[in-house]
Amino acid sequence: MGAKGTSLLLIAVAAVVLLSMSVFIVDEREYAIKLRFGEIVRMDFEPGLHFKTPFVNTVRKFDNRVLTRNNPNEPFLTAEKKNLRVDFYVKWRIVDVGQYFRATGGDERLATSRLLEIMKDGLRAQFARQTVQEVVTADRAQVVDELMDTAGVTARELGIEIVDVRVKTLDLPPDVSESVFNRMRQERARVAAQLRAEGGETAERIRSDADRQRTIIIAEAQRDAQRIRGAGDARAAEVYAQAFEQDRDFYEFWRSMQAFRTSIGQGNDMLVIEPDGEFFRFLKDPTGGAGR
Structure with missing residues (x-):
């Protein structure tokens, strides 16, 4: 191959390299931003094939799906200064890719680290207002709603949205666990005793009402029976009198029999x-x- 052929080959390779550096593909599961010397120049790319100026422009891509980050065994203090170990996770996604890049430099680890700090601050404030028993018996949904309301505002500053937060487990020290469970058992026993007392009162009321109705029914039945028996006796006496008047000898004979x-x-x-x-x-x- 001569010098001319070599030159053409080099030009072709350079052209292919330049073309590949000028083209990029945005997946439907991604956000993309175009940077010029580190400054954002465009971030509204639709999924598909796009072009850029090589060497001058660079492209950064970020996942636009819901991401999950677990945070196991995090210590928190309650209002009683009791230590709790909490296992929770947070689901989040990018909603403002420009703000996300400016706040975190596009570093997902930094973003999740800052997000976890926001969540831990919110949980810390929640638990600090409650006793251990209140934490154990609290409505988790209400806790999560309050946490998402307060932490969601701060998370927006990072260009992200908190989709969900869940407290999976609460681990108590052995002495605290026994104390909490004893109080819970006492509370349940108190509620059970109250329910039994209310049930006994209701049963006694029903029994008294049934006895009263029974007495009334028996008295009315006896009254009706006496009335019917009296009417029967009167009718019988009338029949006897009529029979006696019709044939006195036969009546005396029948009565003797x-x-x-x-x-x-x-x-x-x-x-x-x-x-x-x-x-x-x-x-x-x-x-x-x-x-x-």
């Missing part, structure tokens, strides 16, 4: 009565002395 049935042949019953008495009148004479 009824008396015999209820008086004679009842086990060990014994009657001491004169045989000539009125009681045996129909036994001696079927007509009952009708001709007398």
Whole structure:
């Protein structure tokens, strides 16, 4: 290959290198900013192929997805000056890539470090106002909402948004744990005793009302029974009187038979009565002395 061919080859290689340095691709999962000597000149790139001026312009890319950072076993003091070990995590994402670059230089480790400090300051302020028992029994959702409200403003200064915060575990020293659990057991026992007392009071009220209604129902039933029995007795007396008026001899005979049935042949019953008495009148004479 001659000198001319070599020159053409070098020119072609240089052109390819320059072209590759002039082209960059922005993924849909990325933000991109163009820098000129360290100053931001553009940051509104859509996903796709873009161009830049080599050597003068540089491009920095940042993840635009939700990122997660864990922070295990962080110590915090409560209002009682008791030490708690808290395991939490924070989810965040970049929302203002220009502010993010200016605040952190585009260093994700620096950004997460500063974000964790913001979160720890917020949690520290939260726990410092509460006792151990209040921390253990507190509504986590309310704590998280308050934390996101206060820390979210500071996080915006870094060009990032706090998506979520979760306290995963709270570890207490053994002596503190036993004390807290004892107080919780006592509180639960107090609530249970109160509920039992209220239940007993309600049961007694229901039982008293049931007894009152039972007494009223029985009294009304006895009243109605007496009324019905009285009406029946009156009707029976009326029927007896009508029967007596229709055939007095038959009525006397029937009544005597009824008396015999209820008086004679009842086990060990014994009657001491004169045989000539009125009681045996129909036994001696079927007509009952009708001709007398």
